[in-house]
Amino acid sequence: MRFLSFRHQHRETYGAVQHDRIVDLGHQFGTLAPDLKRLIEFDLLGEAAAYASTATDTLGFDDVALLPVIPNPGKILCVGLNYGEHVRESGRELTEQPTIFVRVADSQLAHGESIVRPRESLKLDYEGEIALVIGKGGRRIREDDAYDHIAGYACYNDASVRDWQLATSQWTAGKNFWRTGSFGPWMVTRDAIADDHVMTLTTRLNGEVLQHSTTDKLIHSVPRLIAHVSTFTPLAPGDVIVTGTPGGVGSRRTPPVWMQPGDCVEVEVDAIGVLRNTIVAE
Incomplete structure (x- = not known):
């Protein structure tokens, strides 16, 4: 449901x-x-x-x-560089452990609302992703038990202000501008999506497909992410893990593709639905 x-x-x-x-x-x-x-x-x-x-x-x-699916999550933990194509296009090295960064709840917005391009930058990029919502909390969750801790899945657009993100080695600023993380339109419960189901993720900008991949290409699987994250922080019901974006981001295209005021960006996951937002200038 x-x-x-x-x-x-x-x-x-x-x-x-x-x-x-x-x-x-x-x-x-x-x-x-x-x-x-x-x-x-x-x-x-x-x-x-x-x-x-x-x-x-x-x-x-x-x-x-x-509203965002979970308007008040205790934690939003995002995974970077979790598809091989995105690692390669970013010119980075594959790491043994997942790359984790944090979003704050008030950086989020809902399906149908407008992602805000801040006054401080013109380099607003899309990142279509799949988010999972924790249903049962725990610490040091075993990979074999990880799916039992999932309440459901949703679409996510981890829109990024690239120049702020890449200005230093820490990504926090560029990943947390006000009203840039779109989360919705709903959560599909785990019982509606088989644990071994390969989901297809597509990102479109003004109708053009710019990202297209499947979850069997995740470098660090969903169970691996839950086990890893719950090692250093206890997970609680309603916490959100955003699993990473595939290749095709705007900043790595020639020429770069930045989201502009008036654009429409869609993140579609075949087993979940379509998350749609327009872009406005602050």
Whole structure:
């Protein structure tokens, strides 16, 4: 099932998608679980899905404003250089351990909102990725057990301000500009995507395919990422791991392709859906 977070009539809540309409789960579960992160933490996804499957009081997508799938994650841990083609185009060396950097929650935005190109740069790049949402927390999670800790998957655009990212050896600034990390439109629960399913990721800019790859090309697999990250920090329900972008980023093209105000960028994952945003200048 697909779960999402949204705002309706000035109230932030969450729901499930049923027959392309939204069941507001906050009305039923909000006293115990005021947001989607809490619903996951209290292991209520199954109960919520059962309720949504028979609910008749629904909302249309035009009636709501979507929020990032998890608006309030405790941690957003992003993986760099996790597809061979992207490692090669970046001119970097493959490392034995995953490259991890952090995003902050208020750098995120939702499907349908506008990614903001900051005044300080013209070099705004796209990075289509797949995000996983942690369902069950833990420390030093074994790779063999890793899938049991996943609540679901979502599309992610780790849009990057490249000159700020590459100005030093640390990437934090270029990866955390306000309203650059798009997360949505929803989370597809783990039970809807087989653990061995090879997902296809495509990024389009104004309809042109610029990135296209599959998850069997990940250098560090999803179980490996969960095991590695949970070694140095305990994972908690609602934490997000963004698994890396394939080759084809704009900064490595000749000439470079930067996202411009008015552009439309889409990240599509065949098993999840399409994350769509326009670009605006701040």
